[in-house]
Amino acid sequence: MTFDDLAAEMAARYGKGRYHAAALCREIHRNGNPDWHRADAFRASPGLTRRLMRDLDFQTGQILRKQTEGDLVKLAVGLRDGETVESVIIPMAARTTLCISSQAGCRMGCRFCETGRMGLRRNLTAGEIVGQVYLARSVLGYPVGNVVFMGMGEPLDNFASVRQAVRVLAGDHGFNLARRRITLSTAGLVDGIRRLADPDGPLPRLAVSLNASNDRIRSRIMPVNRVHPMADLRRALLAYPLDPKGAIFVEYVLIKGVNDRPEHADELADFLSPLRVKVNLIPCNPRSDHPFGPPAPEAVEGFRERLTRHKIFVRGRAVKGRNVMAACGQLGGNL
C-alpha cells in the first residue's frame, strides 16, 4: 500500500488517519523495521497497534535459498502458495541494484530465456513484488538504490500490480526512489507501454528487450512480435515521456548467427534512429537445453563499433552471475 491507500484504509477501519499511516510507512517501507510496533506512534496507541498486527500482512515471501557469485547474490523467494520466484542483488560502484520478478514464470515465450520455458504460473501481487525489495534490504543491511523489473515475468502483463508496486517504491512516504532509480523492462507490449505513459502515474524508466533488427528475426525469437510488430513498438516508444536528458534503454541479446552480423547492426541503427536510446549489448547466456549459442567476442566488439559509428550510445554489460544461473535470461532455470 502507498501512504494514501493506507491513510484511507486506516481512516475507514479504525477512525485513525494520516499520522499513523505516515508512521507505519516510515517504519515499514523506509526503515524496514520489523519492530515497527515499538515506535513511539504505536506505543502510544496500543489498541490500534493490536488491531494492525491482526489485520495487516507484513510477510509476503521468505528467502528459501541464497546463491552467490562474487558480490552478486541470487535469492530464491518462496511465496505463500508454494510458488518460487528469483531476485538478484547486483552491487555496482555507486549503488546496489536489485533485479526483481513480477510474475511466477512468463507467457511471452522468448526463445533465449529460461523463464519463458516455464509458461505463466501466476501474477505476483504488489505486496509480493515490493516484498522482494524488503528481503534484499534484510540481506544487505541497507536499502537498494536501484530497482529493475528485469527478473522473471513480463511486467506489463501484470499491469495493475506492477504499477501499484512502482507507486509504493516511488512514494515519498515509502521507499522514495526517484524515477531514474526504477526501470521497467518490457518485451514490447505496446498497449501496456501506452498505459504506462499516463502522466498521472509514476513513470518508471523504460527498457525494451528488442533483440532483433527486423520483424523476421524478432518474430522467430520473440513470439510477442507477431502481435506487436516493431513499427508499432517504435510508435509506442516514441510517445513515451522522457526526462530532458532521459533515454529508453534497449536491450539486445546477441545470439550467434541469428542477430549478431554487421548488417544487423546497421539495420538496428536505422530502426532506432528516431528514438533517444541507450543500447545494452548482452551476449546470449547459456540456457539449460541451449538452442542458441553465445556470440564470439569479436562479433560483440564489431557490433558495438558499428552501432557507435552510427552515433548510437552503447553500453556493454559485464556478464555476471552465469555460474549461478542469475544472468540475463537465466532466471527460473534451476527452480
Ligand code: SF4
Ligand atoms: S525475456 Fe522476459 S518477457 Fe521474454 S520470456 Fe523471458 S521473462 Fe518473459
